[in-house]
Amino acid sequence: xxxxxxxxxxxxxxxxxxxxxxxxxxxxxxxxxxxxxxxxxxxxxxxxxxxxxxxxxxxxxxxxxxxxxxxxxxxxxxxxxxxxxxxxxxxxxxxxxxxxxxxxxxxxxxxxxxxxxxxxxxxxxxxxxxxxxxxxxxxxxxxxxxxxxxxxxxxxxxxxxxxxxxxxxxxxxxxxxxxxxxxxxxxxxxxxxxxxxxxxxxxxxxxxxxxxxxxxxxxxxxxxxxxxxxxxxxxxxxxxxxxxxxxxxxxxxxxxxxxxxxxxxxxxxxxxxxxxxxxxxxxxxxxxxxxxxxxxxxxxxxxxxxxxxxxxxxxxxxxxxxxxxxxxxxxxxxxxxxxxxxxxxxxxxxxxxxxxxxxxxxxxxxxxxxxxxxxxxxxxxxxxxxxxxxxxxxxxxxxxxxxxxxxxxxxxxxxxxxxxxxxxxxxxxxxxxxxxxxxxxxxxxxxxxxxxxxxxxxxxxxxxxxxxx
Amino acid sequence: xxxxxxxxxxxxxxxxxxxxxxxxxxxxxxxxxxxxxxxxxxxxxxxxxxxxxxxxxxxxxxxxxxxxxxxxxxxxxxxxxxxxxxxxxxxxxxxxxxxxxxxxxxxxxxxxxxxxxxxxxxxxxxxxxxxxxxxxxxxxxxxxxxxxxxxxxxxxxxxxxxxxxxxxxxxxxxxxxxxxxxxxxxxxxxxxxxxxxxxxxxxxxxxxxxxx
Ligand code: SF4
Numbered sequence: 001x002x003x004x005x006x007x008x009x010x011x012x013x014x015x016x017x018x019x020x021x022x023x024x025x026x027x028x029x030x031x032x033x034x035x036x037x038x039x040x041x042x043x044x045x046x047x048x049x050x051x052x053x054x055x056x057x058x059x060x061x062x063x064x065x066x067x068x069x070x071x072x073x074x075x076x077x078x079x080x081x082x083x084x085x086x087x088x089x090x091x092x093x094x095x096x097x098x099x100x101x102x103x104x105x106x107x108x109x110x111x112x113x114x115x116x117x118x119x120x121x122x123x124x125x126x127x128x129x130x131x132x133x134x135x136x137x138x139x140x141x142x143x144x145x146x147x148x149x150x151x152x153x154x155x156x157x158x159x160x161x162x163x164x165x166x167x168x169x170x171x172x173x174x175x176x177x178x179x180x181x182x183x184x185x186x187x188x189x190x191x192x193x194x195x196x197x198x199x200x201x202x203x204x205x206x207x208x209x210x211x212x213x214x215x216x217x218x219x220x221x222x223x224x225x226x227x228x229x230x231x232x233x234x235x236x237x238x239x240x241x242x243x244x245x246x247x248x249x250x251x252x253x254x255x256x257x258x259x260x261x262x263x264x265x266x267x268x269x270x271x272x273x274x275x276x277x278x279x280x281x282x283x284x285x286x287x288x289x290x291x292x293x294x295x296x297x298x299x300x301x302x303x304x305x306x307x308x309x310x311x312x313x314x315x316x317x318x319x320x321x322x323x324x325x326x327x328x329x330x331x332x333x334x335x336x337x338x339x340x341x342x343x344x345x346x347x348x349x350x351x352x353x354x355x356x357x358x359x360x361x362x363x364x365x366x367x368x369x370x371x372x373x374x375x376x377x378x379x380x381x382x383x384x385x386x387x388x389x390x391x392x393x394x395x396x397x398x399x400x401x402x403x404x405x406x407x408x409x410x411x412x413x414x415x416x417x418x419x420x421x422x423x424x425x426x427x428x429x430x431x432x433x434x435x436x437x438x439x440x441x442x443x444x445x446x447x448x449x450x451x452x453x454x455x456x457x458x459x460x461x462x463x464x465x466x467x468x469x
Numbered sequence: 470x471x472x473x474x475x476x477x478x479x480x481x482x483x484x485x486x487x488x489x490x491x492x493x494x495x496x497x498x499x500x501x502x503x504x505x506x507x508x509x510x511x512x513x514x515x516x517x518x519x520x521x522x523x524x525x526x527x528x529x530x531x532x533x534x535x536x537x538x539x540x541x542x543x544x545x546x547x548x549x550x551x552x553x554x555x556x557x558x559x560x561x562x563x564x565x566x567x568x569x570x571x572x573x574x575x576x577x578x579x580x581x582x583x584x585x586x587x588x589x590x591x592x593x594x595x596x597x598x599x600x601x602x603x604x605x606x607x608x609x610x611x612x613x614x615x616x617x618x619x620x621x622x623x624x625x626x627x628x629x630x631x632x633x634x635x636x637x638x639x640x641x642x643x644x645x646x647x648x649x650x651x652x653x654x655x656x657x658x659x660x661x662x663x664x665x666x667x668x669x670x671x672x673x674x675x676x677x678x679x680x681x
Contacts, residue, residue: 016666017659021640025659027666029677037561039502050653053663056680065500079500079523086502122674130560130584144584146562147504148591148652156656158663162639164583194487195554198583228557230583251676259676294487315486315552322485413496413559434491434558440520 003269005166006233007201010141010266014124016158026161029123031153033060033096034109035087036415037128041151042090052094053157059118060091060098063108064415068378068405071101080416094154107381107407110134110348114218115381117247121236121263126153131348131431133224137217138244139236139266141201144225164230165199165275168268170206175282178465180358181216182350182429182448184208185223186288188280190298197229200276203268204234208282214243215354222349223431226295235267287465289335290433290446292323297433298446299335301463307331326435327443328423336461338445339371341424343456344438346378346405347412350429350449356388359453360396362464368401369459375402376418378410402456414439427455471593472649476574477618478547482611483537488551489558490585494567498523507563508570512538542613549576550607555596556585565592575619577626579604590642591652595621597636621647 004012017025038060045051052058065080067073075081084101091098099106105116110131113119119135125142126132128150135142145159153159169192171184189196202224209220217234224232234240241260244250251259268274286300297320299306308320308331324331329338345351345359356379368375377397379385385407388394394404411418412430414437420426422441429452430437433444447455450464498510500523509527514520516538518531532539538546549568555578556564565588568576574594579601581589589596597619599607607617610628618627621643626634638646645652671678 017662019641023639023641025656025662027663027670036499040504040562043502043504048653054680077500083500083502123677128560128562130558144560146560146565146584146588146591148562148588152653152656155653156660156663157667158656158659160641160652160656194557195580195582198554198580228554228582251679255676255679259674262674294489319486415496415499432489432491432558434489436495436514437491440495440514 002273003271005268005272005274006139006203006235006266007141007166008272010122010124011163013122014141023160023162025158026124028126028153028157028159029057030119030125031058031150032109032113032125032127032132033058033087033150034064034127034129035062035083036064037147038090038150039083039086040147041128041154042094044151045154050155052096052154055095057157058096058154060087060096061106061109061112062087062101064409064413066101066408067416068408068410068418071406104382104386107384108348108351108409110222111351111380111384114138114214115247115383117244117250120244120250121240121266126159130225131222133230133232134218134222134348136221136224136232137214137234138240139233139263141231143230164201167197167200167202167229167276167278168274169202169204170277170279171204171208171282172206172279173208173282174211175208175285176465178287178450179282179285180448180450181212181219183285183288184282185220186290186295186298186446187285189223189227189295190288192227192278194226194294194296195228197224197227200229201231201233202227202229204232209234210237213354214239215352218352219349223295226431236263287448287451287463289451289461291327291329291335292320293326293433293435294323295431295433295446297323301335301451301461303335305329305331305333305335336463338425339460340427340455341373342420342426343372343375343452344411344426344428344430345449345452346376346380346410347430348380349431351378351380351384353384353387355429355449356384356393359449360393362450362453363400363457364396366400366457368456371459372456375456376405376411377402378405379407381407411438413437427452427461470591470649470651473574473593473595473621473646475618475620476547477616478574479543479545480548480550480611480615480617481537481543481546482608483549483551484608486552487554487557490556490561490564491558493556493564494561495521497521499561499563504566505570507567508572511567511571512536545572547572547574548617548619549573550604551576551578552604553579553601555581557582560584562588562591565589565594569594577604577607590646593646593649595619595646597626599634599636603634
């Protein structure tokens with residue numbers, strides 16, 4: 001019998017029941033909840049007189065609508081406030097733990113989960129948010145769901161799922177200086193496209209992935225959904241186990257030892273069969289910048305914006321034309337000539353301590369370009385903020401005239417007050433550059449934290465690899 | 470949930486690939502804690518010339534006359550014909566809620582993003598995957614008043630010229646949609662199996678069962 005992939009193992013460990021057509025009832029070990037996609041699920045429970053199946057397997061935190069300025073003032077927008085208050089009252093009513101806006105543990109749901117040890121290797125993890133794929137970095141089967149499924153997971157601790165196919169993306173070799181997890185994943189998406197992973201669970205492997213910290217691995221899995229895959233996975237190793245040691249919700253004592261023995265098996269067997277394998281060479285990947293309105297519209301920083309006339313496929317050509325028009329760019333324009341109005345460093349992709357350190361290292365002792373109107377640094381959680389302040393990173397940022405904010409989703413999707421004005425170009429460490437994502441008419445360029453920070457200083461994109469950062 | 474059996478309806482063509490859920494329903498409307506009323510804001514940034522906000526009265530907003538859903542001949546369309554990777558991006562179920570509230574009951578495309586595809590079935594919308602060449606042909610065939618008949622039981626689409634095109638839907642999903650069944654009630658029929666699984670798993674992974 002052929003060996004199993006990591007995905008096969010995680011799947012098989014969670015099957016409760018299989019239907020004739022192959023769809024399965026899958027057990028869910030952890031559900032994370034936030035304010036935007038949960039109110040209608042709780043309402044559904046109430047209307048049908050149902051209760052959560054296992055209350056303690058749910059953990060809630062408000063993040064999308066939360067202001068990143070002075071928390072003491074509360075939320076000014078009444079619609080946002082109502083949504084956050086609704087999460088609070090729903091959690092109270094059903095007895096679910098929630099980290100409040102004033103709690104140091106509050107932050108972006110996908111940052112908080114691993115940080116607290118609330119999402120662990122070997123778990124199935126769901127959340128009404130597509131970037132739940134982030135948690136796959138710890139060899140957990142984690143995927144985003146809709147609100148009906150949030151209600152389903154609350155009521156039954158299970159979901160009805162069909163198994164996806166297995167894909168392995170192997171990134172061989174060593175990444176060069178200035179090339180981060182973000183650049184690797186953007187280069188992968190640029191190559192396979194935003195639908196390249198549709199119908200698959202993608203396992204990321206190879207030397208360059210193994211060399212990444214947990215933070216970097218989370219950046220990679222976070223963007224698996226941008227390649228169309230609901231779940232991304234990275235095998236468990238010592239880096240994973242070290243990361244979880246001592247986390248508040250992680251097992252302790254004998255349980256810890258038993259868990260570690262199980263976690264050590266969470267990798268694909270050497271003779272496992274994948275439906276598709278794609279290999280990359282890390283040494284060939286350069287710092288990446290997205291130029292269009294889809295994450296696959298991405299190029300190395302030393303490239304030029306594409307010319308639609310060179311594209312043979314009419315649907316693609318039209319896509320490039322529309323993107324150039326929306327982004328206000330000329331075919332053939334050099335990426336390093338794109339001027340920035342704003343810079344955003346944050347989001348569940350790149351708001352962890354390592355990201356903030358990388359940004360600080362690039363700008364230390366320098367100042368934001370005059371032409372850049374605003375640079376926001378939004379840590380992923382209260383604990384990361386505290387850690388960064390203990391390391392003095394906040395001083396480096398504020399001395400550069402960057403704004404040091406409170407944790408939350410912020411300008412990643414601009415549901416709170418942080419947003420772009422129409423026509424503004426933003427270097428952003430988030431994960432989506434769709435039209436209007438960061439504000440109506442706003443123009444997003446996806447980059448790594450180091451690239452964003454360097455652009456804030458120069459006022460346009462620069463190649464951090466050449467700067468020798 | 471509303472059952473889906475057969476539908477004969479007007480088709481609206483949205484000739485664009487990779488339409489994301491941010492475009493289907495922009496984020497400012499996600500602040501609602503309700504499930505209904507998203508229809509007027511469907512494709513808000515494409516449909517109107519001004520910037521929409523939640524609870525806005527849309528009756529007097531300036532329309533983008535170039536946008537296909539604003540054209541008189543597509544008023545009342547219940548079938549959306551579009552291109553690959555429809556519904557990519559955010560998992561927001563507000564996207565199918567908005568499509569359904571607007572009046573769409575079926576979407577035809579060469580491919581859909583996984584989460585969106587799944588969410589459609591929970592809301593009585595039938596997403597139909599057809600080969601790109603056939604979708605292309607349907608786009609080319611489109612004429613004023615172009616209607617299709619969809620039969621979920623038989624898994625066929627019939628064009629105005631009487632030609633039948635087959636499609637495939639998972640057995641389980643088809644059954645639930647044909648009967649408008651509540652997924653949660655169906656899953657709870659397996660409550661004993663869920664409990665048995667928990668008991669067995671608690672032996673293998675006790676650290677996941679130390680809480681209430
Ligand atoms: S940071 Fe952005 S992508 Fe991540 S959960 Fe928040 S809004 Fe979604």
